[in-house]
Amino acid sequence: MKKSRAAAQIVIHVILIFLAVICLTPFLSMISSSFMDIRGVLPDVPVIFPKFPLFVENYAKVWTANNFSRYFLNTLVISVGGLVVNVMISVSMAYSFARFKFPGREAIFNVFLLTMMVPAQLALISQYTVLNGLKLIDNYAGVLLLWGGTCVAGNTFFYRGFFESVPKELEESMFLDGASRFQVLTHCIIPLCKPAIGTSAIFAFNGYWGDLFNILTFIKTEEKRTLSVALQLFRGQHTTEYGLMFAASVIVIIPVIVIFIIFQKQFMRQGLMEGAVKG
Amino acid sequence: MKRSTGKWLALLMAAVMLFSLAACSGGEKEAKDKEPASTGGDEAKGNEDQTPAPAGDSGLTYDGDEVTITYWHTHGDAEEEVLKEQIVPEFEKQFPNIHVKLVRMPYDGLKQQIIQGVSSGTAPDLMRMDIIWISEFAKMGALVPVDELPGFADLKDKFFEGPLSTNYYDGKYYGVPLNTNCLGGCWSKTLMEQLEITELPTTYDEVLALKDKLKDGQYLFSAEGANTWALAPLFYSLGGHYTNEDFTKATGYMNSDVSVKALETIVQWYDEGILGPATMGGKPDVSNGLFRGNYLFSYQGPWFYTNNKEEDIAKVQSGMLPAGDGGSVTVVGGEDLCMFNSGKNQEAAWVFARFLLGEYAQKAQALGGGRLIPTIKEYANSDEVMAVENMDVYVKQLETAISRTPHPNWEKMSDKLNKLFESCLRHEAEPKAGLDKLAGEVDALLAE
Amino acid sequence: MTMYDGAQACVKNQATEPCAPSSGKGGRLPVKKDSLAVRFRKGLRQWLAVLPFLSVGLVLFVVFVLYPQLKNIYIAFSEYSIMPGSENPFVGFENFKRAFIGIKEHGSDAYYFWIAFRNNLLAVLVTVPGQMVLGLLVAVMIHNLKFGKNIYKIIFYIAVICDWVVVANIFDYIFQPDNGSLVNFVLMKLHILKEPLAWLKETWTGNWVIWIFSIWKGFGWVMIIYTAALQGISKDMYEAATIDGASSVEKFFYITLPSVRGTTFYLLINLINGAMNIFIQVFLLTKGDPVGTTDVMMNYIYTRAFSYFEFGYAAACGLMMGIFVFTTAMCLKRFLRYGQDT
Known part of the structure; x- marks a missing residue:
């Protein structure tokens, strides 16, 4: 019995490692290529492992060219800002739908659902008109408001179930102690739903970190742009400079991965669903 | 309760403001101390000594x-x-x-x-x-x-x-x-050596005469794609036309006998391995093909020579495109x-x-x-x-360059033509029938 | 990329409670009928109570999501020019008709519309089961591991959190047509291919690259959601089944699968929505080549609007798309919930 279990464990590991190799090879190839001088012609043999000596000029060039270091900072500022706005709005929205009764609640909720399904490509034009009217073009505040607005439907939908699954008795005892609605939200619901909020927050952060179209559309000054726009500049009209582009890509994705690894324990271990129920 | 929500809102607004402020002030500062020189860009440096002296008076005024x-x-x-x-x-x-x-x-x-x-x-x-x-x-x-x-x-x-x-x-x-700019000829020195030619062929007939000397995996030339830009030099040099000279009519031009013949020739050459597979996105791609001698020449813009490594560029030379029945025509970009x-x-x-x-x-x-x-x-x-x-070379080639139809509906026409070119090369459509049908559609687009 | 993020955003919703609307209906049944004035005052009071929490989000939603979408409906029924102050004549259903006239005729608007639509349906058929099955299997395997769970989770999740543009560039690179590209090289070494393929230039290889790309990037997310759901299944059930002599396969089909049904439904809706909204893959990899046969709706709409300036037609296509996805989701919900009840 025990032996067969051990064997099963090994088999699982082998399968997972095989899958992991498939999953990671493209990334490895990208990292290795970013250390090569690739201009015009692509290498004859695929680059999987880095070739020594490493060609670090790509990184030096990327970091100095096109305001890249500046963009890095911009991206960080606006992604964190977006994250804060996103969480605040989504949590209070979801709380409204989970714990308040008011006429039209389900109707509004269904409108949320519907808007999530209609392709949003042409919305950009109207959104632009609105922000332009508010004089918020070329201003991070405009982008943050826009992100705040577009996250409402999906996140309300996502959080509502979690919030509703928090036992009402907990809240009622807090109310008896004289707590306000706001205090209940911050001291009871948010802590209990941390895993769910964490999951969605990481997603939101990634989305904002890599947002290309909104930034390109609403931010008009070169100095205020973000990494994804800079990355796009390496795809030229006539050629793509793979070496440079991959060096830039590595710089772009490393922070995201690092942040994910740091915070993954917060939500992955506890498990998304039960976190709320157990509380 | 009121107070606490106020706090909630205030916090949100404060956060928004903070970030927008940070963004604005950051932007201004950056603009002010924009430093003039960053390193890198060797190509530009190499040419520094040739930079013309600053113009004194350009004759322009602004008050x-x-x-x-x-x-x-x-x-x-x-x-x-x-x-x-x-x-x-x-x-x-x-x-x-x-x-x-x-x-x-x-x-x-x-x-x-x-x-x-x-x-x-x-x-x-x-x-x-x-x-x-x-x-x-x-x-x-x-x-x-x-x-x-x-x-x-x-x-x-x-x-x-x-x-x-x-x-x-x-x-x-x-x-x-x-x-x-325009597409000009980019000739592979490697293949020229193998074929033992020193003078660039000036007509497609001369180019075709070299066919028997090719080895396996070698082609005479290749375009970079089957579209109205990349195939235009070949299509026009073979006598083809997209529209009349005033860009008002396609029927009788796009589907004229010469145009149909031109497209049929392109398809035939592609089938016979005269026109290389890069035309349809196949391997070897144009750059590799030229450097390694798979293609004798290709249609390239001036950017080609700065986008590749110096040691690769040493293996090619620029030259005029060969002439067909329509002359040595190319397109303006x-x-x-x-x-x-x-x-x-x-x-x-x-x-x-x-x-x-x-x-x-x-x-x-x-x-x-x-x-x-x-x-x-x-x-x-x-x-x-x-x-x-x-x-x-490029300035000379420009003398015989045609401009692609300057018309508001060009993009739509071009997409339709691209699709037709591709379909024909795949033998999913016939040049004659395809061009006949398309000419009518393009007429309508031009008339709009 | 925003557009896809829209889809991804909806991807994270409603995990525990898939049947909100009907429960709401039940909640609204009044115990005894109040007069209109009383009900109105009560409603007003309720709104005042919720407003502090609701207002900011709702205003932003109306301004940035609802208003643009309502305007889209208006655009879809007009011949729309984006020039400020231009007349936008009302054209009725003209724009909608264009997607249906001349479907069989090679080269017509409708012809490419339906190719794009077909590709979306195929993407649903391939990528949704692909991600679900792979995600679930990996989740079950990881769940049964004694050590190394987190490492695997992180590895499979990296693709999920990476920027779409970055990943698209990598795929563009490893699927290049020459011998030296990773995929061609490996497949030739394994003697699966005789000569290199121009993956992104042929209809079906191009489509497969798009689908594999979607699966590769998406299954990690399915895995994460499933591992979470698996943790919620009580161990007692498995122990009882073991005592009854059930095999691992039987346990999987009779305990695991039914237990994660709620999650499965949630994933299904979101993955379908995701597959219908494929965009970046096509926009950056194939552009719909060759001859529009790898096109998808989102790219079709994008091209129509921003290359051809046919905003009315693009909006009409978008609207039809939205209605189709919404109806499908609703039907699925009915269907699956029906199964749950019996």
Whole structure:
């Protein structure tokens, strides 16, 4: 019995490692290529492992060219800002739908659902008109408001179930102690739903970190742009400079991965669903 | 409860404000201490000694208020460096009242950005735009006609005719050509050696005569794609036409006997392995094929020689394209300068536009990293510019360059033609039937 | 990329409680009928109570999501020009008709519309089961591991959190047509291919690259959601089954699968929505080549609007798309919930 279990464990590991190799090879190839001088012609043999000596000029060039270091900072500022706005709005929205009764609640909720399904490509034009009217073009505040607005439907939908699954008795005892609605939200619901909020927050952060179209559309000054726009500049009209582009890509994705690894324990271990129920 | 929600809201608003403030102040600071030089861009450096002396008096004047104009462009790294470090500083020195805000746009999705700007009246003051888009935006009513602007009448005669014509729409000019290019011949020295030729063949017949000497995996030439741009030199050189000369009619031109014959020949050559597989995106791709001697020649723009490594470029040479029944024809590419109706600083923008067309700027871009071909004949033919590698070939090739149909519906026509070219090469469509049908559709598009 | 993020955003919703609307209906049944005035005042009071929490989000939603979408409906029925101050004549259903006239005729608008639509349906058929099955299997395997769970989770999740543009560039690179590209090289070494393929230039290889890309990037997310759901299944059930002599396969089908049904439904809706909204893959990899046969709706709409300036037609296509996805989701919900109840 025990032996067969051990064997099963090994088999699982082998399968997972095989899958992991498939999953990671493209990334490895990208990292290795970013250390090569690739201009015009692509290498004859695929680059999987880095070739020594490493060609670090790509990184030096990327970091100095096109305001890249500046963009890095911009991206960080606006992604964190977006994250804060996103969480605040989504949590209070979801709380409204989970714990308040008011006429039209389900109707509004269904409108949320519907808007999530209609392709949003042409919305950009109207959104632009609105922000332009508010004089918020070329201003991070405009982008943050826009992100705040577009996250409402999906996140309300996502959080509502979690919030509703928090036992009402907990809240009622807090109310008896004289707590306000706001205090209940911050001291009871948010802590209990941390895993769910964490999951969605990481997603939101990634989305904002890599947002290309909104930034390109609403931010008009070169100095205020973000990494994804800079990355796009390496795809030229006539050629793509793979070496440079991959060096830039590595710089772009490393922070995201690092942040994910740091915070993954917060939500992955506890498990998304039960976190709320157990509380 | 009221108070706590207030706090909630205040916090949210504060966060929003904070970030926007941080963003604004950051932006300004950056703009102020913009440092002039960054390292890198060896190509531009290598040419520094050739940079023309700063123009003394360009004959331009501006006595308006102090303004900042926004200029959108899609220059590559090397070209941007010339713009940032030579042209704009020189301009701002001569016109202290005009500041230029450069914005480099990514090429993918560029049109959407322009539309966004046009629809809300926030388009840039001046833009360097692909020549095939001018008439579309002119039709939309987004562009300023330049006919009446000061200096245009003088400039008009100095331009190469092909590039200038791309700005013409419905009786008026809506822009000025900034730089031009065309597809020229890029010949593989490797394969020339193997075939033991020293002189470049001048006709397709001469090229075809070399077919028997090829080894396995070698082709005579290849285009970079089956579309109206990459295949145009071949299609036109074989006598084909997209439309009549006034761009008003396709029937009788696009589906004329010569055009049908041209397309049939292309298909036949592709089948016989004369025209290489890169035409349909196959391997070897054009660059590799040229460097390694799989293709004798290919259709390439001047950018090809700066986008590849020096040791690879040493394996090829530029030269005229061979001639077919229609001559040695190629297509005009390049960019035009245009101003948007919504622009608030049109006067200053026009001054900058004319400065970009002046001797200093035109020559700087020609000698600099991007080796852009001037659109003003005099500068293109000047000794310094002619001395730039490959320049003579391209300027000569430009003499027989046709402009792709400058028409608001060009993009739609082009897409249809691209699809037809591809279908024919895949034998999913017949050239004759396909062109006949398409000519009718294109007539309708042209008449719109 | 925003557009896809829209889809991804909806991807994270409603994990525990898939049947909100009907429960709401039940909640609204009044115990006894109040007069209109009383009910109105009560409603007003309720709104005032919720407003502090609701207002900011709702205003932003109306301004940035609802208003643009309502305007889209208007655009879809007009011949729309984006020039400020231009007349936008009302054209009735003209724009909608264009998607249906001449479907069989090679080269017509409708022809390419339906190819794009077909590709979306195929993408649903391939990528949704692909991600679900792979995600679930990996989740079950990881769940049964003694050590190394987190490492695997992180590895499979990296693709999920990476920027779409970055990943698209990598795929563009490893699927290049020459011998030296990773995929061609490996497949030739394994003697699966005789000569290199121009993956992105042929209809079906191009489509497969798009689908594999979607699966590769998406299954990690399915895995994460499933591992979370698996943790919620009580161990007692498995122990009881073991005592009854059930095999691992039987346990999987009779305990695991039914237990994660709620999650499965949630994933299904979101993955379908994701597959219908494929965009970046096509926009950056194939552009719909060759001859529009790898096109998808989102790219089709994008091209129509921003290359051809046919905003009315693009909006009409978008609207039809939205209605189709919404109806499908609703039907699925009915269907699956029906199964749950019985």
